[in-house]
């Protein structure tokens with residue numbers, strides 16, 4: 401594991417762990433953690449050095465998300481989205497946009513979110529029903545996004561909307577204070593990832609000048625498939641393989657500490673040993689393929705796409721399977737929430753349905769391997 405992973409683990413111990421239970425129980429966004437993420441430099445991980453950041457890439461993104469997810473899946477998920485949004489600005493943003501947003505992140509601890517999914521297109525989030533009316537240099541937007549992680553806490557929201565070029569889309573950055581942008585805060589009551597503060601976002605006559613468009617007119621799809629996809633899909637691989645690894649730690653430590661009256665522990669029972677072995681097998685395989693996918697992606701290798709898609713599918717499935725087995729190891733203590741296993745299992749269930757879902761990615765993987773167009 402590289403230095404970012406080690407630093408991420410240290411950070412998690414001090415600044416994520418104290419809030420994990422509250423994040424879930426009270427569905428509370430981990431605000432204190434995000435303040436510290438800014439102070440300790442994690443929010444600028446991917447910002448180029450010339451703008452005052454660390455200039456890191458896909459591998460470090462994967463390592464940081466993994467380290468955080470081994471303590472709290474929700475925090476890792478929110479952080480992961482920020483990095484994806486930053487990367488769109490890094491690769492396609494104008495120097496004016498970079499200077500403005502990166503300074504706000506570095507100097508003021510601001511962070512970003514992705515307002516992509518809509519009620520209509522659901523998991524196919526790159527299909528948008530927004531309206532974008534152009535008037536000279538201004539564009540007026542109307543529409544609604546369905547589930548936006550870090551809503552109301554982030555300061556900048558990436559929004560996909562139609563381009564003036566037929567059939568194309570643009571990727572825009574909406575500042576939180578934009579007139580006409582509002583959050584339906586009461587709606588998030590998710591099974592897991594309960595502190596991510598996800599909610600619908602209303603966009604009513606939001607008007608922005610073209611400096612808020614990321615990249616050239618009509619370049620949204622290219623950004624979605626060449627920037628958002630690798631960072632988002634690999635990042636989710638990290639979030640769910642980290643969650644699976646977290647289950648291993650909880651299950652193995654519980655097995656070692658739970659003693660019967662005859663002095664034997666759960667760890668002395670062969671069936672439990674097999675469960676622990678299987679949890680480790682799934683979790684470490686998911687982690688290994690995720691890190692390998694990040695490495696291949698960072699080096700632009702020809703099979704990087706197949707590895708990235710596989711990593712996210714394997715990690716999502718591994719987290720759920722590890723949770724199922726960890727609940728058995730934990731017994732009544734897991735079921736009555738004396739152990740955090742059930743929280744992790746609830747978090748893990750988001751993995752298979754988050755866009756692009758595990759089912760959609762499985763189709764994409766088959767297409768990638770047989771030389772077909774994606775999507």
Ligand SMILES: Cc1cc2nc3c(=O)[nH]c(=O)nc-3n(C[C@H](O)[C@H](O)[C@H](O)COP(=O)(O)OP(=O)(O)OC[C@H]3O[C@@H](n4cnc5c(N)ncnc54)[C@H](O)[C@@H]3O)c2cc1C
Nearest residue numbers: 514515516517522523547548549593750754755757759760
């Ligand atoms: C915890 C969490 C956080 C989220 N955060 C964000 C966020 O920050 N920003 C954001 O934009 N969105 C976010 N989302 C939204 C999310 O990623 C999905 O877009 C949304 O959950 C899917 O919407 P839907 O219910 O309409 O799914 P639908 O599109 O109705 O899909 C339902 C099911 O059908 C399957 N399906 C649909 N089409 C196909 C196909 N062609 N092939 C195979 N299977 C298919 C899907 O896999 C899915 O399981 C978040 C979701 C969750 C759970």
